[in-house]
Amino acid sequence: MNAWSVPGYREVRELGAGGAGRVVLATYSTTGAYVAIKYLRDELRADPRFLSGFRREARVMVELNDPNIVRLYEYVESRDGAAIVMELVDGVPLRRILAEHGSTSPEAALVVLKGSLAGLSVAHASGIVHRDYKPENVLIQADGTSKLSDFGIATPSGAPDTPAGTPPYMAPEQWSGNAASPATDVYAATCVFFECLTGHRPFRADHVAGLRHQHQSAPIPVLEVPGSVRGLVVRGLAKNPADRPATARAFVADLEAAATAAYGPDWEQRGRRHLAELATLLALTFPLATPAEPVEVSTSLARTVLSNRLAHFAPRFAIGAAVLSAVVIAALVAAHRQTPVAQDTLLTPPPHSRTAEPPADPPATAAPAETPGDTPGATDGPTTVPTVDATSGTGPTTAVAATTAAPPPSSPGSPSPPATPATPATPTAPLAVTGLGVTGFDGQAATVRVRANGPGRIVLTARFAEGPSPDGLVGGDPQAIPLEGARSYEPGVQQAFPAPPCGTAVYRQVEVSTAPAASGGARRKVVKVTGAPCPAPSVRGATITGWDGRQADVAVTTDGVGPVGVTARFTRDGEPAGAVIRTLSGRTSYAFSLKGGLGRLECETTSVLGVRVTTRPPAANGPQTREVRVEGPKCPPPSVAIGSWNGSSATVNVRAGRQTTVTLKVGFTQRLTYQGRTLTFDDSAGDTLSGDTSYSHAYTAQFRQPKCGFVDVRTVTATVSPGGASASRTLTVTGPPCSDPGDGPGESPSPSPPDTPKSPDPQDSPPPPAIT
Missing domain, CATH: 1.10.510.10 (Transferase(Phosphotransferase) domain 1)
Incomplete structure (x- = not known):
């Protein structure tokens, strides 16, 4: 018996064999396009766990479409074999x-x-x-x-x-x-x-x-x-x-x-x-080179040479058409006769499935199946045959099962078994769905868990929805999957969502419900699906449209929506003064502003402020630069303040708007007053200040303490130029009272009346203050 081969292809030669199967070079019969076909070994195909992994490989590959990954065109499975048809990578x-x-x-x-x-x-x-x-x-x-x-x-x-x-x-x-x-x-x-x-x-x-x-x-x-x-x-x-x-x-x-x-x-x-x-x-070992002996490989070796000849190829999942007719009959029987359906779930197709090639032989009849344990007396219960109904263009549906022949009759002449006495019918509880949940959802396919209190008929309905946010989901047509013949099911459901645009994310939801309704109602699951990273675009141009020394207005144009990095570096008088980095994505044209921290400008000085804008990838017109000359603000005149004054010592503080020469003059005055007569003593000092914008100097005057009866008024005054700002502080010191007002200041009491005191004698006045 010849080995099974995928219908619609002509095998050219074997490329290699590995532990999982063999890989052959083949051509598509309709167009002659080259493909690689990987066949699963029969002994491994009999292992359900290994077959599940092989199906998973097909499903993963059909969902991944990237130039760095070998492309899958078809997955075909029949009672005689299983294979995947994939891109031929000539390498x-x-x-x-x-x-x-x-x-x-x-x-x-x-x-x-x-x-x-x-x-x-x-x-x-x-x-x-x-x-x-x-x-x-x-x-x-x-x-x-x-x-x-x-x-x-x-x-x-x-x-x-x-x-x-x-x-x-x-x-x-x-x-x-x-x-x-x-x-x-x-x-x-x-x-x-x-x-x-x-x-x-x-x-x-x-x-x-x-x-x-x-x-x-x-x-x-x-x-x-x-x-x-x-x-x-x-x-x-x-x-x-x-x-x-x-x-x-x-x-x-x-x-x-x-x-x-x-x-x-x-x-x-x-x-x-x-x-x-x-x-x-x-090169001589390339698949399309001169035929060579097969080598041990683990998958296809090939490069696509299909070009536009594969325009009529649509990725498909197909289960052998030899059982397709039986599947359709099983669906009709299940719908109209309420016959039990096995609990195993069936493979559902990915997006854009198409029907398998018509079989060369008439549909085969499946082997007899054992009577399900929870349906006593059944003689025609079906067994599950994995298949896909890919004839509808409205979306994937899950097929039911293939029927099997009734058990063979007894041999002629054999004694009939004794009749079993009829037993009274036992009332049964109404069919109820006791458990419902979504155990997995990857944004395309979901696994649903259904539990019931009996093997009766349940209709599972799945609704998929997609949107930019969890609150903005838009649903599609519902999918109905009949379940019957068991108390526990784990069917798979799938929706052919298109891939999200690169660099964007969408939210997808699957909602499942049953008839009869499950306790607690419908169940739903929402996942976030992110599109593939956008390739870095080319930057057609970057322009500085405005620059005032503080803010740069920038315009960037690209040929794609992928990420673009923009860096603005600021300078002040040729020295670095900070940088700003921004990443752009999602559009092909951008206009934005970047502010630089250039610090405080010196008053009455001129600074050259510059900005340099670069992009990653580099812009076609290269880095862009702009400079502007900016005048600092007008400097305020110097100011002066007397911080402290105790009658003999004073602290003078001077502030200037910029580093310039400031002249400071400090003067001291003492006025001694006694009985309306005043004696005044003046002195002054000065300093020239430079090299800073803030100064603090201390000055001391040596004043004699006033004698009894004198009022001593002491004043310090400070003046700065340019600007002429001044400040002064005054302190009054009163001498001690005399023992007898009739006597002069500092003299012993005399018999003179108290209302005719002696006039102050300059000889008795204190000396003028000494300034230090």
Whole structure:
């Protein structure tokens, strides 16, 4: 019996075989376009767990559309086999290059790492972790570009599972059976990066237990790689996932910065050229080269040469058409005869499914099935056959099941079994849905859990909605899935949402309800889905439309909506005076203002204030600069104040608006008054102040204490120029009272009447104050 092959294709030759199956080169019968078809081994297809993983690979690949990932065109499954039809990548696995050449240049290793991280980033944005990144799964093309393949054991991010992967590249958390995450793929990608640089893996052992110990506990052999990339290796191979870059996208940013700093801005072109040279030396092993003996591979090796010939290809999921007629009959029987339906859920199609090729043979009849345990007496209960109804253009629907033949009759002549006495009918409780929930939703597909108190018919309805916010969701047509024949179900539902625009996020909701209604009503789950990162656009132009020395008005135009960095650097009289950085995204034209902190301008001085604007990527018209001459404000005149004055000592404070020469004059006056007569003594001092804007000087006058009966008024005055500002303080000192007013100041009492005191004698007056 010939091996089963996918209808609609002509096989050319086998490309290779691996543990999971074989890969063949084929052409699409209608157009002659080349494809690669991966067939699952029959003995593995009989393993439900392995088959589930193979379906998962197909589903992951059909949802990922990126130039760094091998494109899936079709997934076909029938009773005779299962296969995926994928893009033909005309190139060689990275493993073949390393086996032939040992290692690569640092630039080439960085190119491999960047391309793989870009593909992984798209998968991570869809919630998918590869878990088995290795050189066998990186395909290098003749132009030095690479593609990532084989998502056979890929799993949703964070999903706990049994350990899976290839031991030399497994992260420490994989060895412990912990949940995989994007950081898990970052670890494996760094292991391959290390191998490209050195020609060997970072950890080597003769047995699996030794590998496990090294990955979990051994120090990173960072001294074996060039110093320019050691930081990347240390971060990527960190034992704790939290110490690695959180996403592949974040690691790309680190990689580009390190590569540019170490190898210059053209490192990527040189690295790609080196990879192209290494791949071209193996050109005879390319799939489209002269036929060669099959080699051991793990997936397709190929590059698409389909061009526009694949315009009529739509990605599809198809289950063999040999059972399609039986499926339709089963749906009608379930709808009109209320026959039990097996509890197993069926595979639902991804977006844009199309019907499988018509079968060459008439539909086969499924084998008899055992009577379900919860439906006594049933003789024609169906068994589940995975299939998809892809004939409707309105969206995916879930098929029910394929019928099976009734049990064979007894042999002629055999005795009939004794009749069983009829038993009275037992009243049964009304059918009720006792449990309903959404156990998983990734923005495209959801798993629903339904529990009932009996095997009766339940109709599950799923409604999907999408919107820019959780409050702005818009729903589509409902999907109805009949359930019958069991008490517990976990069907899958799916909606063909388009991918969000790059760099944007949308919210998606799935709401499920049942008839009869579940206790507690409908259930819903909302998730946020982020589009792939937008590629960095080209900056067509950057212009400084205005600059007044404080604020720069800037206009930027690009050819895409991806992120663009803008940096404005400010200068004052040629010296740096600060910078402002802004990131633009989401549009192709921007107008905005950037303010610089240039500090206080000196009064009555002229400053040259400048701004320089650059973009990343660089603008087509290069950096832009503007300068303006700005006059400082008019300086205020010097001011003076007397801080303290105790009658003999004074503190004089002077402030100037700028550093200029200030003249300070200080004068002291003493006025002695006795019985209406006044004696005045004056003196002055002065200073010339410069080199600062603030001064404080102390001055002291030596005054004689007044004799009895005198009133002593002491004044200090300070004046500054230019400006002529002045300040003064006055203090009055009264001498002690005389013992007899009839006697003169300081004399003994005399018999003179108190109302005729002696006139003050200048000979008895105190000397003039001494100024120091």
